[in-house]
Structures are given as C-alpha cells and as structure tokens.
Amino acid sequence: MNTPFDNDKDHLRYVEYVLGLLDADARADVAREIADQPEAAAAVARWQAWLTPLAIEVPAIAPPAHAWESIRRRLGLAEPARPGLWESLALWRWIGVGATAVAACLLVLTLTRPGVSTPPTATAPAVLMVATIAGDDGVAAWTATMDVERSELLLIPATPQPVAVGRDTELWLIPEGGAPIAVGVFPSAGGKRFVLPRDLVSRLGPSAALAVSVEPTGGSPTGQPTGPVIAKGAIRAA
Amino acid sequence: MPATTLAERDALNDLLRRTGTRDEKAFAALYKATSPRLFGVCMRLVGDPAEADEILQDAFVTIWQRASSFDPSRASAFTWLITVVRNKAIDRLRQRSGVHFASDIAWDSIVDELPGPAAQAEAGEAYAKLRACLDELEGQPRRSIREAFFAGATYNELAERAKVPLGTMKSWIRRGLLQLRACLGA
Numbered sequence: 001m002n003t004p005f006d007n008d009k010d011h012l013r014y015v016e017y018v019l020g021l022l023d024a025d026a027r028a029d030v031a032r033e034i035a036d037q038p039e040a041a042a043a044v045a046r047w048q049a050w051l052t053p054l055a056i057e058v059p060a061i062a063p064p065a066h067a068w069e070s071i072r073r074r075l076g077l078a079e080p081a082r083p084g085l086w087e088s089l090a091l092w093r094w095i096g097v098g099a100t101a102v103a104a105c106l107l108v109l110t111l112t113r114p115g116v117s118t119p120p121t122a123t124a125p126a127v128l129m130v131a132t133i134a135g136d137d138g139v140a141a142w143t144a145t146m147d148v149e150r151s152e153l154l155l156i157p158a159t160p161q162p163v164a165v166g167r168d169t170e171l172w173l174i175p176e177g178g179a180p181i182a183v184g185v186f187p188s189a190g191g192k193r194f195v196l197p198r199d200l201v202s203r204l205g206p207s208a209a210l211a212v213s214v215e216p217t218g219g220s221p222t223g224q225p226t227g228p229v230i231a232k233g234a235i236r237a238a
Numbered sequence: 239m240p241a242t243t244l245a246e247r248d249a250l251n252d253l254l255r256r257t258g259t260r261d262e263k264a265f266a267a268l269y270k271a272t273s274p275r276l277f278g279v280c281m282r283l284v285g286d287p288a289e290a291d292e293i294l295q296d297a298f299v300t301i302w303q304r305a306s307s308f309d310p311s312r313a314s315a316f317t318w319l320i321t322v323v324r325n326k327a328i329d330r331l332r333q334r335s336g337v338h339f340a341s342d343i344a345w346d347s348i349v350d351e352l353p354g355p356a357a358q359a360e361a362g363e364a365y366a367k368l369r370a371c372l373d374e375l376e377g378q379p380r381r382s383i384r385e386a387f388f389a390g391a392t393y394n395e396l397a398e399r400a401k402v403p404l405g406t407m408k409s410w411i412r413r414g415l416l417q418l419r420a421c422l423g424a
Contacts, residue, residue: 010417012412012415015415015419016415018308019383019386019387019390020324020328020331020386020387020389020390020391020392021386021391021392021393021396021411022392023332023392024332024333024395027328027329027332045312045313048313048317048321049313049314049317049364050364050368050418050422051322051368051387052316052317052321052324053316053362053364053365054365054368054384054387055279055316055320055324056365057387057388058275058278058279058281058282059278060274060275060277060278061274061277061278061281062274063273063276063290063291064287065275066251067273067277067291067295067298068266068269070295070301071269071295071298071299074295074299075299075303077262077303078262093315113403121377134266145252171412184324195253218414
C-alpha cells in the first residue's frame with residue numbers, strides 16, 4: 001500500500017527538478033513527463049512560481065556588451081532599431097537594478113549601438129551621459145541619465161532623501177564656473193523625465209555637475225537655489 | 239519607494255507578450271530590462287563568465303523563439319524568464335563531467351543573504367511569502383534548499399559540500415520541501 005509519504009516522495013521529483021537536484025537521467029525523465037502529462041506540467045509550474053522569486057536575491061550583473069549583438073545575429077534579426085531608452089524605467093526599478101547597474105546597463109547599450117564605437121572627443125560630447133547624484137554621506141540618492149540626441153534627462157531614484165511636506169526637490173545643472181541653471185522640480189521618490197531646452201543640452205558635459213536642492217512647492221521663486229543642496233554629482237560620459 | 243505595482247508587472251508581461259508577436263522593439267526593451275538580473279542568475283549557477291555569457295545568449299534565442307507560448311494567466315513573465323535561464327544553466331551543469339562546483343563558497347556563509355530592502359519591497363508578495371515559509375524551516379533544510387536553488391547542485395554535490403552523508407542531505411531537503419509545500423500551499 002502506498003503511504004502518503006510515498007506519494008509525497010513521488011511528487012517531490014517535480015520540485016527536485018525545479019531546483020536542479022536531479023542527475024541528468026532523472027532530469028530527462030521529468031522533462032518527458034512535463035511534455036506528456038498536464039498534471040506533471042502543472043506541478044512543476046506551481047513550484048516554479050513559488051520558488052523563482054528567490055532569484056531576486058542574486059545580484060544583477062551587466063552582461064558582456066557583445067551579447068546583444070550576438071543574439072540578434074543568431075536570430076537573423078536586422079540591425080537594431082534604436083531601442084526606446086526610457087521605456088523600461090519602471091521595469092528597472094521593479095527588477096531591483098540599483099543605480100550602478102543602471103549606469104552599467106546604459107554603458108552596455110552605448111557600446112552595442114552602432115556609430116558610437118569611436119571615443120567621443122572633448123568637443124563632441126558623448127550621446128549618453130550619466131551622473132550619480134549623492135548626498136554628503138556618499139550614498140547615491142538619484143541617478144541621472146542624459147540623452148543628448150533626444151534632449152532628455154531621466155532621473156531615477158536610488159535612495160532618495162525624503163523632504164518635508166510643502167517642499168519640493170529641484171534639479172539644477174551647474175556649469176563649470178557658472179551659476180546654477182534650473183532643470184525643474186520633481187517628486188523626490190518618483191523620479192522624472194525632463195525634456196531639456198537646447199541651450200541647456202549644450203552645457204551638458206564632463207565639466208558640469210547636477211545638484212538637488214530643497215525648495216518651496218513649485219520650485220525656487222528666485223531662479224537660483226534657495227534651500228539646502230542635499231545631493232550633487234559630476235556628469236560623465238556613459 | 240512604492241512596492242511592485244500591478245502596472246509594472248503588467249509592463250514586463252506585456253513586453254514578453256509583444257516579443258511573442260515578433261516585435262523587435264519589445265524584445266530589445268525586454269533584453270535591456272531583464273538581462274542584468276538573468277546574467278546574475280547565470281553567473282551564480284555556473285560561475286564562469288564565458289559560460290554564463292553563452293547561456294544568456296542561448297536563453298534569449300529561446301525567449302525570442304518561444305515567447306509566443308507565454309501565457310500570463312499561467313506564469314508571470316519574471317518566472318517564465320528565470321525558468322528559461324535556469325533550465326539552460328542546470329542542463330549544462332549536468333553535462334559537466336565529475337563534480338564541478340559553480341563557486342567555492344563557504345557552506346556557512348550562504349545561510350541568510352538578504353537582498354536590500356528596496357529589492358525586497360519590489361519583489362512583492364510572492365517573495366515575502368516564500369521568505370516567511372523558508373524561515374519556518376530548521377537551519378539545515380533551509381540552507382540546503384537555498385543552496386540547491388542558487389547553485390543548481392545535485393544531492394550528491396550538496397552532500398559533499400556540506401560534508402554529510404547523501405542520505406542525510408536527502409532527508410534534510412525532502413523534509414524541508416514537504417514542510418515548504420504545506421506552508422506555501424496554505
């Protein structure tokens with residue numbers, strides 16, 4: 001007679017398969033069962049849904065820059081249309097990629113894009129630039145990514161600093177030796193996509209920096225920072 | 239910091255679904271959004287960057303080819319994608335001859351690596367429930383199950399690494415899994 005434990009042991013093959021505990025032969029047996037028997041497939045799917053969330057504990061690592069081109073080549077896909085740079089903001093955050101990894105991602109993207117393989121000269125700024133905007137403690141509060149071609153700046157919260165009710169955070173571009181130029185107010189924890197005016201885009205570069213100050217609701221009334229600067233960071237080529 | 243919203247999860251599901259309709263732009267966005275996490279999983283399983291690179295590429299080739307079979311009512315895109323990568327990596331581990339560990343990590347150091355609070359919040363309810371159920375297990379079963387997941391190792395390899403007899407390792411893991419099933423299915 002089958003005891004409940006025998007049945008259990010039989011059933012455990014499915015989770016043993018999901019975890020990767022089985023040797024090659026036993027693994028192939030279960031793979032066949034999954035293909036043939038809906039109940040086996042359902043049991044395996046249930047364990048996968050239960051256990052895969054553990055994968056978020058594994059640190060994200062930027063894959064080698066050539067990987068994406070290789071994949072496209074193997075699939076016989078045409079030269080890549082430029083992927084929408086901003087499309088996956090919410091996904092990046094959901095997947096838990098930290099600010100550094102985001103920058104690394106963008107680096108990969110830049111390197112895999114055609115036409116940017118030659119290093120930018122001092123007079124021709126990189127198409128993509130990034131800045132880690134950190135507080136005095138060195139902790140990254142926001143990451144900014146700037147796309148010169150599209151005149152866009154994307155601000156992604158990393159460890160944003162909370163601000164009091166009735167105050168706004170405002171982003172500033174600080175050209176070397178120049179006065180701060182207002183980029184705009186943004187929700188501290190939410191991040192924002194800014195469309196930059198042309199004269200502001202022309203000032204982006206390795207000699208400039210970004211800073212965040214706390215201002216009255218709606219932003220600084222004077223056009224210059226009036227509240228404390230809570231984070232800043234230099235701009236660099238991605 | 240907001241936790242996972244349904245909109246964000248739906249966005250990933252949508253990218254995978256659109257990839258299944260041969261939408262190259264969606265495929266590119268999917269790669270960009272998920273490849274660092276998936277490459278991290280490959281690296282943890284096989285240890286070697288060149289091999290992890292091959293597995294990642296194989297996985298995305300498969301993802302493009304099979305995305306049309308993705309059914310969001312049966313699995314989340316996250317589970318579907320991780321499963322493709324893990325299956326490829328584990329198949330490859332099984333092809334290796336002899337015992338070959340992904341990495342030499344001290345057995346005791348793997349006990350409770352916790353992700354940062356942001357990652358935890360973002361992983362949502364499924365992760366929170368799994369964590370809670372794992373925490374109910376005794377130390378050895380919990381440790382063994384976690385290491386099985388992260389390293390994709392067989393019972394034999396795990397027993398060797400933990401320096402216990404094979405039967406002991408099997409009993410730890412099976413007992414833990416039964417308990418886990420009762421907790422997760424509750």
